[in-house]
Amino acid sequence: MSKVGVFVCHCGRNIAHTVDIKKVLETIKDYEDVVHVEDNMYMCSEPGQAVIKEAIKKHDLDRVVVAACSKDMHEDTFRIVTKEAGLNQYLTEMANIREQCSWVHEDKKESTEKAIKIIGSTIERVKRNQALEPYHIPVTRKALVIGGGIAGIQAALDIADAGYQVTLVEKDSTIGGKMAQLAETFPTLDCSQCILTPKMVAVGRHPNIRLLTNSEVENVDGYVGSFKVKIKKKPRYVIEEKCTICDDCVHVCPVIVHDEYNAGLSPRKAIYIAFPQAVPATYIIDPNTCLGIDPLICAKCKEVCDPKAIDFDMHPEILDEEFGAIVVATGFSAYPYEEIGEYGYGNIHNVISGLEFERLLSANGPTQGVIRRPSDGSIPKTVVFIHCAGSRDPAKHLPYCSKICCMYATKHALQYKHLVHDGVALNFYIDVRTAGKDYEEFYKRATEEESVIYVRGKVSEVIQDGEKLLIRGVNTLTSESIELHADMVVLATGLLPSKGTQEISSILKLSCDSKGFVKEAHPKLKPVETAISGVFVAGTASGPKDIPETVAQASGAAAKAQIILSSDFLERDPVIAEIDDLTCGICHTCIHVCPYGAISYDEGQNKVLVNEALCEGCGSCAAACPSGSIELRNSTYESISASIKALLKA
Amino acid sequence: MKKINLAIALGATCAGCDVAILDLNEKILEVFDLVEFKFWPTAMDFKLDDLEKLKDKEVDVGIYHGAIRTTEDVKIAKILRQKSKVVVAFGACANFGGIPSLANMPYEQNMFDLVYKDVPSMDNPENTVPLTSVKIDDVELTLPGILENADALEEIIDVDYFVPGCPPMVPLIEQVIEVLKVFAKKGELPPKGAVIAGTKTLCDECGRTKPEKISFKEFISPQEVEEMDPDLCLLPQGIICLGPATRAGCDGLCTKMNVGCRGCLGPTDKVKDHGLKMISAITSLLEVDEEEEMTEEQLDKIVEKIPDPLGTFYRFTYGKSLIYKLHSEEKVI
Numbered sequence A: 001m002s003k004v005g006v007f008v009c010h011c012g013r014n015i016a017h018t019v020d021i022k023k024v025l026e027t028i029k030d031y032e033d034v035v036h037v038e039d040n041m042y043m044c045s046e047p048g049q050a051v052i053k054e055a056i057k058k059h060d061l062d063r064v065v066v067a068a069c070s071k072d073m074h075e076d077t078f079r080i081v082t083k084e085a086g087l088n089q090y091l092t093e094m095a096n097i098r099e100q101c102s103w104v105h106e107d108k109k110e111s112t113e114k115a116i117k118i119i120g121s122t123i124e125r126v127k128r129n130q131a132l133e134p135y136h137i138p139v140t141r142k143a144l145v146i147g148g149g150i151a152g153i154q155a156a157l158d159i160a161d162a163g164y165q166v167t168l169v170e171k172d173s174t175i176g177g178k179m180a181q182l183a184e185t186f187p188t189l190d191c192s193q194c195i196l197t198p199k200m201v202a203v204g205r206h207p208n209i210r211l212l213t214n215s216e217v218e219n220v221d222g223y224v225g226s227f228k229v230k231i232k233k234k235p236r237y238v239i240e241e242k243c244t245i246c247d248d249c250v251h252v253c254p255v256i257v258h259d260e261y262n263a264g265l266s267p268r269k270a271i272y273i274a275f276p277q278a279v280p281a282t283y284i285i286d287p288n289t290c291l292g293i294d295p296l297i298c299a300k301c302k303e304v305c306d307p308k309a310i311d312f313d314m315h316p317e318i319l320d321e322e323f324g325a326i327v328v329a330t331g332f333s334a335y336p337y338e339e340i341g342e343y344g345y346g347n348i349h350n351v352i353s354g355l356e357f358e359r360l361l362s363a364n365g366p367t368q369g370v371i372r373r374p375s376d377g378s379i380p381k382t383v384v385f386i387h388c389a390g391s392r393d394p395a396k397h398l399p400y401c402s403k404i405c406c407m408y409a410t411k412h413a414l415q416y417k418h419l420v421h422d423g424v425a426l427n428f429y430i431d432v433r434t435a436g437k438d439y440e441e442f443y444k445r446a447t448e449e450e451s452v453i454y455v456r457g458k459v460s461e462v463i464q465d466g467e468k469l470l471i472r473g474v475n476t477l478t479s480e481s482i483e484l485h486a487d488m489v490v491l492a493t494g495l496l497p498s499k500g501t502q503e504i505s506s507i508l509k510l511s512c513d514s515k516g517f518v519k520e521a522h523p524k525l526k527p528v529e530t531a532i533s534g535v536f537v538a539g540t541a542s543g544p545k546d547i548p549e550t551v552a553q554a555s556g557a558a559a560k561a562q563i564i565l566s567s568d569f570l571e572r573d574p575v576i577a578e579i580d581d582l583t584c585g586i587c588h589t590c591i592h593v594c595p596y597g598a599i600s601y602d603e604g605q606n607k608v609l610v611n612e613a614l615c616e617g618c619g620s621c622a623a624a625c626p627s628g629s630i631e632l633r634n635s636t637y638e639s640i641s642a643s644i645k646a647l648l649k650a
Numbered sequence B: 001m002k003k004i005n006l007a008i009a010l011g012a013t014c015a016g017c018d019v020a021i022l023d024l025n026e027k028i029l030e031v032f033d034l035v036e037f038k039f040w041p042t043a044m045d046f047k048l049d050d051l052e053k054l055k056d057k058e059v060d061v062g063i064y065h066g067a068i069r070t071t072e073d074v075k076i077a078k079i080l081r082q083k084s085k086v087v088v089a090f091g092a093c094a095n096f097g098g099i100p101s102l103a104n105m106p107y108e109q110n111m112f113d114l115v116y117k118d119v120p121s122m123d124n125p126e127n128t129v130p131l132t133s134v135k136i137d138d139v140e141l142t143l144p145g146i147l148e149n150a151d152a153l154e155e156i157i158d159v160d161y162f163v164p165g166c167p168p169m170v171p172l173i174e175q176v177i178e179v180l181k182v183f184a185k186k187g188e189l190p191p192k193g194a195v196i197a198g199t200k201t202l203c204d205e206c207g208r209t210k211p212e213k214i215s216f217k218e219f220i221s222p223q224e225v226e227e228m229d230p231d232l233c234l235l236p237q238g239i240i241c242l243g244p245a246t247r248a249g250c251d252g253l254c255t256k257m258n259v260g261c262r263g264c265l266g267p268t269d270k271v272k273d274h275g276l277k278m279i280s281a282i283t284s285l286l287e288v289d290e291e292e293e294m295t296e297e298q299l300d301k302i303v304e305k306i307p308d309p310l311g312t313f314y315r316f317t318y319g320k321s322l323i324y325k326l327h328s329e330e331k332v333i
């Protein structure tokens, strides 16, 4: 015999408008095992909560049904209320008579009947509930940040400043990411390096940050609180502590390759430093282009290196570490313009990408900040900037808007005009999207003060025409077709998830959207959480973003990670799956089905086990288990069929 | 030791269950030592009269195989119940309705017409159909009437024990003999309702290795497989196997022969609808990674390759399934 209390909420008029609360109370009070019924205008309000607490004590209730809104809204609220009244919080269930009843019906009589059924069914369910205790799982109070762009840098600094140990893993030779390649940043035009490098230096110096560059995460096991991570630290072949950045080795190295930092617009050697302010400040040998490390073929650099910093005997190191939380900040890559046929598939020299233009604009770039054409080094007098290059084109390219391209194309045009006063800057756009603080003003400045010309239209074709480029398109405002000659074309291409983002998603089993960006746990309310508890995402790894938004997200993700790191134990909901070994035939169906990787086969015990730290209680396995061996706690076959029976009862 | 009085009665059956008992080979002699046959019309000269003449509860153990398909089956089952201390449902038909219960699927056409008139293999220009009564020279000949559906034994009488299988395999029958021995010696019986077979599912004893994660892209029939891996679980090879949903006890008779389990031992204690459970497992295992990107048509194409879905997933248990009960408007839960 249970003693059930039923509390019915009006939700102002939200429920009471279509459900006859009085009738509900009158009917429910006579149900078997119901010892108390009561209503309240707002059950979730302080007075409403007090009503429940008092009734639990006064009537010695051992089960509670709150007939109100959805579990998503207020299950936690009412569980806490129950707990505070001294009753186990899992002996409370919510009956949803708002979203599933009053909101979707108009007829008062019918919705009242339905509300009664929903409550009756919930009573049958709650009667079968067991008191449960939350799990406590230990926390390794260290964070792993993957990716050392501005997002990863910011997240690592925030967590480290809060007093926790952070390991920052970056696959390139230096941290900085794309921001280190930018010249100046919209909308303020401050120099990207100037605002970024102090943060890079801070990372390098921070006592709580362990920086692993030229390293990659190979494997992640475990779960929130204790992720077991395998990190591969690739050899640099240069001893960081000894290298004095004297540049002697670079002069003797016979290998010349494209410099990635300068977007391929200048050469570098096989032994190099990405840029002078790189962190860590040390050279690296690129083993793929060096004439030969094993067997040693050239070794010219080693001969000239005075401090004896070069060590060809370095080997990859595998580090096994444990972390309580992970921040994924693996960033983006620009849409490859080699894919855009109408703009020459990357074969026309003077059609370049936005990132290449950033390098031309940079004082430390291949042209020392003078805008020169890649083909002949001349200064272009007419430059066409094409917005949405490969974006918003579901048929052929990216279907979405990358949010930042209008802004950086505007920035490029404006900077070009600063540098080449008599030049013509012409921007082709679909529509100019300037949603951001001071962004519209920035765009106005480009058009009004710097007389950048904006043409609403789509460039249909760019072809080489002698020394010049012939651009064909349509002005979509006047419907006139356009044909003009320019010296250079800059494509504002959209953003894709970086290859590293895709790799890390598959290692961490993160769900991704159709383009491969990491999916947030909730697009609005959980923008930095992922489907995997304890793994957070920041910056462009989850979608196109500008720097301010990236930094804000990084701080958000860092704060979320700190919540986990802030105590030695984590509480986990005990409403999880349980396997009955008596009937389980070890068919492995559930292992495949579990979206959280919570089920595994243990060969030693010859059993299929649910990991309580990973199980989110989604119930997929219980539905799929062909032997009926899995039940969710407090959603057993018995309790589900009792509540269905109650629903079907006339 | 007092011998046990045994009766073996039958309903809508292929008599494979009888053959299975005889398949005990020399072990059958143990049975003869243990029991006194009071009724076994298939193997010995017994008429229903012989059973009817017995005192109530004179039979210690009454075994029934076959489904309940005709009025005569009902009659025999009820007599068996009356004369027996305990009744055992023996074989898939008595347990779940078996193959005969597949005919419970509501066809647009009357099952009787289908079988006697319209089946392509039937040549019946005069539309001769069996009748329950016919007079020839003033002598009335009668046949039992056919019921609307074929049902499991439990639907008609109270059943004490269950031995599933089509037919029950020798190791299971040996278990039954062990039960009878204990009964004869000590008068002890297993708890009412016990199923004499495994508690887990077939995968547990099938012996094939399962990859950590099972999934497959398409269904194929065994004869289409170019080279079957004799050790790997059949499902990842694309062959439908009901083993994951089917009670253990056969030791993987079919899967050892590279044939998917057909489910004759029925579901575990936990499951009400054998076919439904297997369908939900199969659909969960079907290439979930790419499913979101696949069109409805592409998915249909894969599923179409399942030959005769009803017969595949409910070959032996349609008579106990929720969908049958829904059709027959019985109380489902």
Ligand SMILES: Cc1cc2nc3c(=O)[nH]c(=O)nc-3n(C[C@H](O)[C@H](O)[C@H](O)COP(=O)(O)OP(=O)(O)OC[C@H]3O[C@@H](n4cnc5c(N)ncnc54)[C@H](O)[C@@H]3O)c2cc1C
Residues within 6 Å of the ligand: A146, A147, A148, A149, A150, A151, A152, A169, A170, A171, A172, A175, A176, A177, A178, A179, A182, A184, A185, A186, A187, A215, A216, A217, A329, A330, A331, A332, A333, A334, A354, A355, A358, A404, A408, A411, A498, A499, A500, A501, A503, A504, A538, A539, A540, A541, A545, A546, A547, A548, A550
């Ligand atoms: C041409 C151009 C101009 C721009 N101009 C502006 C501007 O003016 N103002 C503005 O606000 N924004 C601008 N942006 C946007 C800005 O670049 C981004 O918002 C910002 O760089 C995003 O930083 P991030 O850390 O998310 O990604 P990234 O900068 O891409 O950093 C990701 C880092 O993670 C590393 N990584 C990747 N995978 C792995 C892995 N598996 N393991 C370890 N490390 C990994 C990468 O090597 C990289 O260092 C511009 C973008 C472009 C393309």
Ligand code: SF4
Residues within 6 Å of the ligand: A009, A010, A011, A012, A014, A041, A042, A043, A044, A045, A068, A069, A070, A073, A074, A098
């Ligand atoms: S508990 Fe839910 S239904 Fe009741 S007032 Fe609060 S939000 Fe509205």
Ligand code: SF4
Residues within 6 Å of the ligand: A252, A253, A254, A255, A270, A271, A285, A289, A290, A291, A292, A298, A299, A300, A301, A302
């Ligand atoms: S050993 Fe490699 S890095 Fe050193 S100089 Fe030779 S090619 Fe260059």
Ligand code: SF4
Residues within 6 Å of the ligand: A579, A583, A584, A585, A586, A587, A588, A589, A590, A591, A608, A624, A625, A626, A627, A628, A629, A630, B201, B244
């Ligand atoms: S799906 Fe069910 S029977 Fe199969 S391994 Fe999991 S718990 Fe066991």
Ligand code: SF4
Residues within 6 Å of the ligand: A576, A577, A593, A594, A595, A596, A597, A598, A599, A610, A614, A615, A616, A617, A618, A619, A620, A621, A622, A632
């Ligand atoms: S309930 Fe969901 S999360 Fe938990 S083990 Fe089952 S499938 Fe995995």
Ligand code: SF4
Residues within 6 Å of the ligand: A587, B202, B203, B204, B206, B207, B208, B209, B210, B232, B233, B234, B235, B241, B242, B243, B244, B255, B260, B261
């Ligand atoms: S072959 Fe069938 S019974 Fe054997 S393991 Fe695979 S699914 Fe289970």
